[in-house]
Amino acid sequence: MNRMTYDYRLQFTKRDKMRYIGHLDLLKYFQRAIKRANVPIAFSMGFNPHQLVSFTMPLPLGMSGLAEYVDIRLESEMPCDDLKTRLNAQMSDGMEITAVRRLREDEDTGAALVAAADYTAVLDICDPDFADKLASLKAVPVWEIEKLGKKKKLKTVDIRPLIYALDCETAENTVIHARLATGSNSNLKPELMLRYIYEKLGLDFDYIRIKIARTEMYRRDESGNFTGLME
Amino acid sequence: MLDEILLRVEKPARYIGNEINMVKKGECEINFAFCFPDVYEVGMSHLGMQILYYFLNRREDTYCQRVFAPWVDMEDMMRAHGIPLYALETGAPIKDFDFVGFTLQYEMSYTNILNMLDLAGIPVYARDRGEGDPIVIGGGPCAYNPEPLADFFDIFYIGEGEVYYDEILDMYKEHKRNGGTRAEFLEKALSVPCLYIPKFYDVSYNEDGTLKSFEPNHPNAPRTIKKAIVKDLDKVFYPEKQIVPLIEVVHDRVTLEVFRGCIRGCRFCQAGYIYRPVREKNADTLIECSKSLVANSGHEEISLTSLSTSDYTQFQPLATGLLDLYTKDKINIALPSLRIDAFSLDLMERVQEVRKSSLTFAPEAGTQRLRNVINKGLTEEDILNGAALAFSGGWNRVKLYFMCGLPTETDEDLFGVIDLANKIVDKYHEIPKEERPRPVSVVASMSCFVPKPFTPFQWAAQSTVQEFLRKTKLVKTNMTKKQVRYIYHEPELCSMEAVLARGDRRVCDAVYRAWKTGAKFDGWSEFFRYDLWLKALKDSGLTLEFYACRERSYDELLPWDHINIGVSKSFFIKEMERAKAGQVTKNCRAECAMCGAKAFGTGVCYE
The missing domain is CATH 3.30.750.200 (Transcription Regulator spoIIAA)
Structure with a gap:
């Protein structure tokens, strides 16, 4: 007989000071918050039981996350609002659970589903012609750049196919909006794309001076449509 | 600016505060910077800081904030960008605080204290501080011989903080309201029996370098300073929460303080004497206390803390009580300082079922x-x-x-x-x-x-x-x-530790010179620079041999003789003689050795 499972997806923010917490520390942070909140979390089997908590995609240290996801399994059912309120009572400044939904029967984890993410990058440049330059760059069908491969060997990759959308605004600041391939199948870090753009435009690239936020994550269906992970 | 710097240093979360159970307050009349002169992960594992943090913050008029020694990468950044040392809670520069308190846990952190003062923009020497500079106060085990730091501190607090801090802060508040000066406050502080204020004492030396005299130079300065101890450990304030760090620290767990002091009397162990007499907490109190600490932290481990846990008279009920309460919640019980016997092994078996x-x-x-x-x-x-x-x-x-x-x-x-x-x-x-x-x-x-x-x-x-x-x-x-x-330690560091442990006031100069030439994080062997220390001693006209390798005679005036821990010097002489004769002295529970601590009127002496 199938045992009933109670899986929930939490959407949360990780910003301001909490940007400086790395992924493993974030996991610990959540585990402790869940304990303090008295949420009936389910544990794994085996000799060293651990809470069933699964993050969709690690957020790099320093980057803000406005719609991050974590899936958790409970021992018993709990109203989504209740779960949200209880956990929010345990969050530090800079972290907030923004939405909770019960996962559908047999729905995959966020980590398995995620295919793309939106990023916003506030650049450290002031160039009135930036929009035009980016537009002509976008027209180039192949963006080849060297990156460190798995065995610490430099290899050349084409990142253009991994950029699903790319725009900019140049009002007060120069801001790039991009939708990039994300997940276990294909993944493009915003850093690599930004380095490519900076190099092509002959700018000094200092990644730390660029303020990046991940604003949403999506799954993608067969026909290429994107759906947010909360839907 | 800070934002950008934080991404260029190792473990930026060391410098942001914002942890679980951090105290947030509005403007307060008294601002107290609690400084731990080592890196965040070490300081955050220290129980004394957790206790005093909540103890001071339970006062509405006081905001106690934490400060740690920035790691060298962060220090470089802060100096390069002109960022003064700040407290984690609000980010406010500690130069603007009323008190800057250092906990003195280890001799090899002394240069870090000087470095932190300097990084804060506070004059390193007490004599150079003026109105508007904080009162720099030191406490903790190394304060029992304060002399090698005497030039850098305004006040040393001798003993357990819970006893006199309320009185001190009340006194300070009134003083501040009346617009009193720094100098006046230090004079007023002479009325608190556990406070040692170095500037009110003059030191002279014999030709052979030993102490000749140690005299008060103020009519109200007491000849000896009495350590303060908590009489009833069961009733004294103990926090209901702990700050839970956002990053992994040395000890990530709930800490229960089971007793203070030690009945054993190992003749090399300072902690075994300065915390006398042994005072216990009740097992019921501890179990109650553990409930709120566990609920408020989310920690997965509870650690019993004392100098020798097996000597706790209610060890069995406490250990079994905790196991019964927490095993089902998968909370582990850590039992350091246990004697190995059938009971403790059985307990350890229950505690660590897997590994x-x-x-x-x-x-x-x-x-x-x-x-x-x-x-x-x-x-x-x-x-x-x-x-x-x-x-x-x-x-x-x-x-x-x-x-x-x-x-x-x-x-x-x-x-x-x-x-x-x-x-x-x-x-x-x-x-x-x-x-x-x-x-x-x-x-x-x-x-x-x-x-x-x-x-x-x-x-x-x-x-x-x-x-x-x-x-x-x-x-x-x-x-x-x-x-x-076989693992052994590098002796150079231990010989410097010996100089600082038994140093007199002249050693301050060597500490200053060592720091000035670049010594810091001396307790970290990768940073320890023996050459700098040897040169600092030499330039101060001192020798390592005099402080570390010289046997003292019983009638020599010792640099810490003005501190009274309640255990008498005659007892130590007797013990030294017994040591030479290979004679064992029984533990406090087996037989009173008449050390003098009975005068405190509490603890094991009255069991």
Whole structure:
């Protein structure tokens, strides 16, 4: 007989000071918050039981996350609002659970589903012609750049196919909006794309001076449509 | 600006605060910066800070905020960008605080104190501070010999913080409201019996470099400063929460303080004397206390803290009570400082159902003769029986702690270390082969003995660096069993520790020079610069030999003689003589040794 499972997806923010917490520390942070909140979390089997908590995609240290996801399994059912309120009572400044939904029967984890993410990058440049330059760059069908491969060997990759959308605004600041391939199948870090753009435009690239936020994550269906992970 | 810097340093979360249970407050009349002169992960594991943090913050008029020593990468960034040392809670520069308090846990953090003051923009020397500068106050175990830091501190608090801080802060608040000066406040503070204010005392020296006189220069300055202790540990404030760090620190767990002090009287151990008399908490109080701490932290481990947990009279009910309460919630109970016997092994079995950690014994010396000298009650039989018991219970790893250079030590005692390690290996092999699936592993770790103030060995000479090197090499070359791993410490650091531990006021100059030439994080062997320290001593007109390797006579005026810990000097002399005669002194519960601590009117002395 199938045992009933109670899986929930939490959407949360990780910003301001909490940007400086790395992924493993974030996991610990959540585990402790869940304990303090008295949420009936389910544990794994085996000799060293651990809470069933699964993050969709690690957020790099320093980057803000406005719609991050974590899936958790409970021992018993709990109203989504209740779960949200209880956990929010345990969050530090800079972290907030923004939405909770019960996962559908047999729905995959966020980590398995995620295919793309939106990023916003506030650049450290002031160039009135930036929009035009980016537009002509976008027209180039192949963006080849060297990156460190798995065995610490430099290899050349084409990142253009991994950029699903790319725009900019140049009002007060120069801001790039991009939708990039994300997940276990294909993944493009915003850093690599930004380095490519900076190099092509002959700018000094200092990644730390660029303020990046991940604003949403999506799954993608067969026909290429994107759906947010909360839907 | 800070934002950008944080992404260029290692572990930026060390510098942001914002942890679980951090205290948030509005404007307060009194701002207290609680400084731990080491890196965040070390300081956040310190129980005393957790206690005093909530103790001070329970006052509405006071905001106590935390400060740690920035790691070298962060310090460079802060200096380059002109960011003064700030407190984690609000990011406010500590220069603007009313009090800057340092906890003095370890001699080798002294240069970090100077560095933090400097980074804060506070004059390093107390005499250079003026109105508007904070009152710099020190406390903790190293404050019992405050002299090597006397020039840098306005006040030292001798003893347990819970006793007089309310009085001090009330006094300060009134003083501040009346617009009093710094100098006036320090004079007023002379009325608190546990406060030592170095500027009200003059020191003179004999030609041979020993102390000639130590005299108050103010009519209200007491001749001796009395340590403050909590009378009823069961009723004293204990926090209901702990700050839970956002990053991994040395000890990530709920800490329950079971008792203060130690009944054992090991003659090398300062903690065993300065915290006398032993005062316990009730098991029921502790269990109650654990409930809120666990609920408010989300920690997965509770650790019992004391100098010797097995000596807790209610150990059994406490341990079983905690296990009954928390096993189902998968919360682990950590039991450091346990004596190995049937009960503790059974307990450890229940506590660690999966992985058997290693067993730790601290014989400290290799022969029974020397163990009697240091009054370490542990016998070879205890150790071998304990090990045998543990081996039959499935343990296969043993850690042994020894000290090198103890008073009266001969090479025979060093060979005893090797013997003991070997006998433990043999003990394991007495188990039938089929019942020992894994090979035995014994780690013998040897540290260098550092004579400390307020111990019977406070008059003893420390071995020279050369002697330490010869001794550790002797053990190393003769430790031939492959199952035994031998670890030893670098003696240079320990010899400097000995200088700072028993230094007088002139040592302040050497501390200053060492820091000025770049010494910091001296307790971290990768940063320790022996050459800088030797040069600093030389330039101050001092020698390492005088402070570390010289045997003192009983009638010498010691730099810490004006501090009264309640244990008498005559008792220490008697103990030193007994040590030389190889006589053991019984523990406080077995027989009162008349150390003097009974005068506090509490604790084990009245059980």
